[in-house]
Amino acid sequence: MxxxxxxxxxxxxxxxxxxxxxxxxxxxxxxxxxxxxxxxxxxxxxxxxxxxxxxxxxxxxxxxxxxLNPSQTGTSLASSEGFKRRYGKGNTMRIVMDWAYAQTGQCEDCGSRLELQADHVEGRELFEDPLDADYIENMTLRCRRCNVVRRPSHELGGQTxxxxxxxxxxxxxxxxxxxxxxxxxxxxxxxxxxxxxxxxxxxxxxxxxxRNEPPLYGIEDDENTSYDLLLWPTGEITRIDVGADIPNEAERLYQNVRGDHSFVFLAVGDDGRKTLFKYPLSWIAFSTYDLGQMPPYALAVRYTQPDRKNGAPQRITPLAPVGMELSSHVVVAPDEKIMLEIGGTLLGGSRTEAPAATHNGKLLPAKHQKRDVWLDVEPA
Ligand SMILES: [Zn+2]
Structure with missing residues (x-):
């Protein structure tokens, strides 16, 4: 995103x-x-x-x-090249209107009388010459909504x-x-x-x-508000209002964190590699919405556009640390430094500033991958 x-x-x-x-x-x-x-x-x-x-x-x-006005249902057909070619320019409008008057006046699919459009029964794409699809027996009335949800670009067509x-x-x-x-x-x-x-x-x-008086909507003032951070059993991170009730399965990871701070964590993938992530509080999803059958943390996801060229559908994948092991985490203010503590003190450990990370994650440098690493914060 x-x-x-x-x-x-x-x-x-x-x-x-x-x-x-x-x-x-x-x-x-x-x-x-x-x-x-x-x-x-x-x-x-x-x-x-x-x-x-x-x-x-x-x-x-x-x-x-x-x-309700069925504007364009007739004229759109009468002006199409295929109709003019088949019936001759002078006859098309009369043939089309005869057809229109004989219809039920309701959408073929849902019965609506609103926003009706003339639509092909057998689509143009099924004909070698697309204009051959233009004949009066091949036409039906469909509402604009049903027309739109039939298109391949509407991936949830029919479900909503x-x-x-x-x-x-x-x-x-x-x-x-x-x-x-x-x-x-x-x-x-x-x-x-x-x-x-x-x-x-x-x-x-x-x-x-x-900005209406009285306000009919509210937008979160992240910078001047504090939140509690939740960790869900499957690894999702969400935020809620300070002190709000939480479901049994959720863990309140941090309390009363200012909205201009960031949640920074190290997570270990299946391959054993450590990645550093930085989530600004204002970027973290709320788990306060009524999502029906979806879990409250359903917004802790990333979205990938469909690849229409290769026929790959859109992808919605859970955000880290889902599927990883959360190994260390801190909350930092905008002016604080994130430090990596590397190795135990007994083994001659060291301390160094963490590389810059975003919500997309940053693999730790190779020299740190094989050591024990955890996060700390250095005040400004
Ligand atoms: Zn319809």
Whole structure:
């Protein structure tokens, strides 16, 4: 994830999650699963939008009316080269409108009347000459949502109800990520494969709503807040509010750590090699969200873009020290030095400044790999 280049999150005039007491979306208990929402929950969401000034009934009505209008269902066909070639320019519009009037007016897949588009039954890609797909018996009506989720780029097609574009706002308003990083991670575990920039763009809504009066959203003020750090049995590291209750299986590794500090650790891989990692607190995922059937630490992951050229799907892999042995760890302030203690004092050990590390990890130099090494902090 290109998270080193993310824009600054919390700004002075913005509310924090604690200050934003109005929630514009119902509390659900379903986690990251919009497909399990009932009609009542969707209704609650929309009523809440109106009550909190996110949108007015008039605006919503205008949107729906616009999407009921089957604009382009006929003209898009009549203007296509394949139709003009087959039926002749003068006849196409009449043939197309005869076809349109004879339809049910509902999406072939889901029955929706909104945002209908003319779509091929047998896609153009199945024809040697793509324009041969353009004949009236080969057309059907499908809503834009169903059209989009059928595309190969929508990897969770069918598993979720919303398109990525809608889900961006649903995740933001319902799950309420506290940081942009967590928002991006939520989108990834939801199944979105688009570039980070789409989430950065959507995150503008968080900034706008957190400056609303009264605030309708809260963005974490990491630099001026402290956290407890948790270690989960499988090795995930997450943060929570100081003193918050934790599940039995989690271990409170550090208490009351300032958000401008970093968690630095050495982990040993299967091959016995030692890697140094540095996680700024503000980068560490929260385990405070309702993720439904997913574990609370589900955001402690890294995302790799799918490789469409080679047909490799997106990958979501757990962050270190998952799968490694956590051998030594410290918490450091921005002006403190991270030191490596090498070998025991009895054996003539030494002490040296640790190499610079990031969340991607840095292998310790070869000369340190075969010795006992642990971390220490030197005050500024
Ligand atoms: Zn549909």
């Amino acid at each position: 290109s998270d080193d280049l993310l824009p600054k999150d919390h700004r002075l005039d913005e509310a924090t999650p604690q200050e934003a007491t109005i929630t514009v979306a119902p509390e659900t208990g379903f986690g990251l699963h919009d497909s399990e929402w009932s009609e009542d929950q969707w209704s609650e969401l929309i009523v809440s939008f109106v009550e909190n000034g996110m949108a007015s009934w008039r605006e919503l009505a205008a949107l729906i009316l616009g999407h 109800f919303l398109t990525a574009e809608s889900a961006l706002m649903w995740i933001l308003l319902v799950i309420k990520p506290r940081t942009l990083m967590d928002f991006i991670r939520l989108c990834r575990i939801y199944g979105m494969t688009m570039a980070d920039i789409r989430m950065q763009e959507a995150w503008a809504m968080a900034h706008w709503l957190s």
